[in-house]
Amino acid sequence: MYTPFDLSGRTAIVTGGNGGIGYGMASALLASGAAVAIWGSNPAKTQDARERLAAQLAAAGGDASRVHAITCDVGDEAQVEAAFAQSLAALGGRLDACFANAGVSSKGTRIEDMSLDEWRRVQRVNVEGVFLTFRAAARQMIAQGQGGSLVATASTAAVEGAARNSHYGASKGAVTSMVRALAMELARHKIRVNSILPGWIETDMTQNSVDNPKFADAVLPRIPARRWGRIEDFGGIAVYLASDASGYATGEQFLIDGGYTKF
16 A cells, blocks of 8 residues: 555654644644644744644544644754754654744845844844754754654745845745755755745735735736635645655755746
8 A cells, every 4th residue: 555645653843833834734744643843932822733733633533642832932042952852752752854944024124224133033033943953853863863854944035036025035045055955965864855935825924915905916916826825735745745755855945836936
């Protein structure tokens, strides 16, 4: 029987898993049999997400104990190390996949008005957070000696010009470059490294934009799929990249944007 997407017995960490795209990923990973630790910087929101995911699992006849909530600011080295140790203990001492999904958005600032603090705010989470998360995960996967999958959430801003978002675009471009370098570096350890580039997805982070009629009138006609993306659109790619089905895929950018960048 061909069952490459069965994640039973597998483990995963999803940073920013308490909402948006990360929640969609975590939900699909759990539904496919994995045990998952979701990280979030807001303790109440992260615990609420865990409870909702656990309820979904229980309703489907699954084991609600497979989902764990961890509080972590991914831009803080000490917190990442502590959260990783806590996650590893909760997941039975093993890690098979790590999704560095946590990120912050920009404030739509023109370059001439941008402060250094604003530039660094975005890089701290979007670049340094991925580095710190991947470093911890890579160390564990190398020690295990059985390979694994590292996945970073970037953005179409990494490959397109995003006016008033130069710091955000720079952060996501850096992530895709990091992913390509690590794919080469870690291949000998059987660790695959890939990035996901979401287009316009309806989440709490983008709600102000997608609810703006002027913005919607300008952007929706440029999306061939003629709709905003949904968090559920990221379940399949998460399961694929965590599974044996993607065993020969590394260093890639997976665009999930309804055709936006091809129009």
